[in-house]
Amino acid sequence: MSWRLRFGLFIFIAFFSLITVRLFYWQVVRAEELSSIGEAQYKKRVIQTVERGEIKTSDNFPIVANRFTYLLFVNPKEIENKQDLSEILSPILEMEEASISARILADRFWVPIKSQVDSKTKEDIERLDLAGVGFERQIKRFYPEASMSAKLLGFVGKDEDGADKGYFGLEGHYDRQLRGKGGEAVIINDAQGRPILSKLEDNSGAVDGRDLVLHIDRAIQYMLDSTLKDGVERYGAEGGMAAIMNPKTGAMIAMSSFPSYDPAKYEEYSDKLYRDPFISDTYEPGSTFKPLVVASAIDAGVIEASTRCPICAGPITIGEYDIRTWNNKYRANATMNEVIVHSDNTGMVYVGRSLGLDRMISYLGKFGIGSLTGIDLQGEVVPSVREKGSWYPIDLATASFGQGITVTPIELLTAFSAIANSGKRMEPHVVSKIITPEGEVIEIVPKVINRPISDRAAKIVTEMMVNAVDEGEAKFAKPKGYRIAGKTGTAQIPVAGHYDPNQTIASFIGFAPADDPKFLMLVVIDRPTSSIYGAETAAPIFFEMATNLLNYYGIAPNE
Amino acid sequence: MKRPKLLIGFMLAVIMALSVVRIGIENSISTTGIELVRLQGELDEYKKENYQLEEKYLAESSLTEIASKAATLGFVDAKKTVYLSTPLPLALKQ
Numbered sequence: 181m182s183w184r185l186r187f188g189l190f191i192f193i194a195f196f197s198l199i200t201v202r203l204f205y206w207q208v209v210r211a212e213e214l215s216s217i218g219e220a221q222y223k224k225r226v227i228q229t230v231e232r233g234e235i236k237t238s239d240n241f242p243i244v245a246n247r248f249t250y251l252l253f254v255n256p257k258e259i260e261n262k263q264d265l266s267e268i269l270s271p272i273l274e275m276e277e278a279s280i281s282a283r284i285l286a287d288r289f290w291v292p293i294k295s296q297v298d299s300k301t302k303e304d305i306e307r308l309d310l311a312g313v314g315f316e317r318q319i320k321r322f323y324p325e326a327s328m329s330a331k332l333l334g335f336v337g338k339d340e341d342g343a344d345k346g347y348f349g350l351e352g353h354y355d356r357q358l359r360g361k362g363g364e365a366v367i368i369n370d371a372q373g374r375p376i377l378s379k380l381e382d383n384s385g386a387v388d389g390r391d392l393v394l395h396i397d398r399a400i401q402y403m404l405d406s407t408l409k410d411g412v413e414r415y416g417a418e419g420g421m422a423a424i425m426n427p428k429t430g431a432m433i434a435m436s437s438f439p440s441y442d443p444a445k446y447e448e449y450s451d452k453l454y455r456d457p458f459i460s461d462t463y464e465p466g467s468t469f470k471p472l473v474v475a476s477a478i479d480a481g482v483i484e485a486s487t488r489c490p491i492c493a494g495p496i497t498i499g500e501y502d503i504r505t506w507n508n509k510y511r512a513n514a515t516m517n518e519v520i521v522h523s524d525n526t527g528m529v530y531v532g533r534s535l536g537l538d539r540m541i542s543y544l545g546k547f548g549i550g551s552l553t554g555i556d557l558q559g560e561v562v563p564s565v566r567e568k569g570s571w572y573p574i575d576l577a578t579a580s581f582g583q584g585i586t587v588t589p590i591e592l593l594t595a596f597s598a599i600a601n602s603g604k605r606m607e608p609h610v611v612s613k614i615i616t617p618e619g620e621v622i623e624i625v626p627k628v629i630n631r632p633i634s635d636r637a638a639k640i641v642t643e644m645m646v647n648a649v650d651e652g653e654a655k656f657a658k659p660k661g662y663r664i665a666g667k668t669g670t671a672q673i674p675v676a677g678h679y680d681p682n683q684t685i686a687s688f689i690g691f692a693p694a695d696d697p698k699f700l701m702l703v704v705i706d707r708p709t710s711s712i713y714g715a716e717t718a719a720p721i722f723f724e725m726a727t728n729l730l731n732y733y734g735i736a737p738n739e
Numbered sequence: 740m741k742r743p744k745l746l747i748g749f750m751l752a753v754i755m756a757l758s759v760v761r762i763g764i765e766n767s768i769s770t771t772g773i774e775l776v777r778l779q780g781e782l783d784e785y786k787k788e789n790y791q792l793e794e795k796y797l798a799e800s801s802l803t804e805i806a807s808k809a810a811t812l813g814f815v816d817a818k819k820t821v822y823l824s825t826p827l828p829l830a831l832k833q
Binding site for chain 2: 241242245246247248299317322324325326328369398399402731736737
């Protein structure tokens with residue numbers, strides 16, 4: 181072989197080796213990096229916004245729906261005059277010029293300026309044909325009934341990653357059902373940046389959120405909202421709350437509380453207003469607790485409606501405390517029926533003593549006092565019942581008439597469902613069914629939690645409560661011709677180790693028609709000023725609403 | 740040697756035919772990207788319109804709005820409800 185041939189071969193091998201090394205470098209050493217750079221040139225990742233599920237009332241009306249809004253963003257590298265752009269956008273977006281300017285000056289390709297921009301503003305800006313300004317579609321919650329049942333619904337805010345997240349009420353409890361599953365789709369573009377249909381990859385598995393259908397009756401909710409709001413204003417109260425349940429199923433028909441907030445603008449309100457006090461606030465129930473204790477004693481067989489109270493002739497002294505009636509009037513040998521009708525504290529001390537501490541604690545547990553009710557709303561709390569060893573005789577006495585023991589309103593309402601429902605206590609539920617995007621309907625069936633008292637005990641206490649309405653302090657407000665079972669409550673508020681004599685929580689709980697209840701309702705008024713008594717504040721609101729309900733359900737008077 | 744020639748000829752013909760088919764398919768899908776963009780835009784527009792109409796419909800049919808309009812028109816709450824009592828059943832003579 182001549183040297184020329186050898187030289188040629190050497191050059192050939194050298195170049196071949198160089199190419200091999202270079203290819204190895206590209207295809208092995210930097211393979212991943214170059215591959216992603218290449219993909220970035222023809223692949224486009226698109227965030228797939230999924231639609232959050234709607235929340236509908238029992239008539240299928242979306243009380244929470246969705247609306248299109250836009251995120252306005254800019255590409256600072258495409259903007260010629262940043263100062264001019266800030267001046268133009270500032271009045272349209274109702275933002276400080278300096279705030280826009282500071283964002284535009286960022287050395288980035290994509291800078292968000294304002295989210296939740298409505299369609300009209302978007303069209304106004306698009307007409308200006310501004311370079312470097314773009315929009316990204318967003319979905320925002322829309323409340324057709326404005327702030328109706330705001331605390332029940334909760335609101336949608338952001339989580340730590342900036343994604344939508346439900347907080348409080350239904351939005352919080354059912355967040356995973358409502359939010360669906362977001363995803364990314366990859367579109368492969370041609371040289372001009374147009375997507376190629378055959379190469380569209382859509383394997384992100386994005387799924388829209390599920391809809392919730394509630395037991396909430398929109399008409400009743402509207403009536404309750406307006407009746408309660410008027411009542412709170414009329415009686416100069418700091419606030420108020422009420423809820424209506426179907427005691428036979430546990431279905432929550434309406435829930436309302438004031439003061440409230442607008443869930444569409446939740447950030448403008450104090451976070452103290454976000455909680456639903458009906459499930460999150462605790463209070464001493466006062467006399468509304470008496471029917472539960474009497475029902476327990478009847479069920480235990482220690483008293484009957486006709487049993488007479490041997491210690492009701494005057495105040496009862498326990499240690500350093502005197503137990504008195506609310507009006508300081510005493511009825512010697514009052515029957516248990518009279519004890520409930522006249523809301524006699526001394527009579528309740530007798531009932532408490534007859535029942536005894538062990539049975540009292542056992543029945544409180546059976547009525548769900550000290551346990552979560554399981555209502556499908558985020559934010560339910562449960563005040564604990566004191567340990568058995570820390571009960572003193574005065575505690576048993578005061579607990580028998582609803583002082584010195586705390587409950588949440590939902591706890592009390594659920595406990596009373598046992599009296600209204602032949603002894604069966606129902607689990608409260610706001611949602612009746614969940615509907616998947618494919619149309620599958622998941623029914624939530626009524627659930628009996630337990631049976632704390634017998635049917636007989638429930639009937640006797642119901643009759644006592646009917647008498648309490650017909651002959652008690654609130655009889656003036658009762659609609660004529662109906663049998664309504666109810667009980668007033670006026671609980672003093674513990675302040676720094678004693679009870680404030682001028683501030684009360686006034687309440688009324690009851691159900692109608694008494695013999696075949698269609699609804700069970702609790703009204704709680706916080707610190708009314710026109711009168712401190714439940715009979716003069718909460719009871720009129722209860723009966724006004726009860727009249728509306730009886731008319732709404734078309735129930736004719738039968739007395 | 741006749742058979743290999745035939746085979747080569749056949750294979751070339753198949754290659755040519757497949758090439759023609761490929762050109763045809765590529766030609767037909769080359770415009771689908773543009774069509775996709777147009778359809779996507781149209782879909783977005785319909786979705787937007789649908790949302791806007793739904794929003795308007797829900798706002799107009801809300802009880803809050805109906806109650807407000809009813810009050811403007813002079814409607815007032817019913818103060819009293821009248822129930823027509825039905826006669827009690829009488830025992831039939833045997």
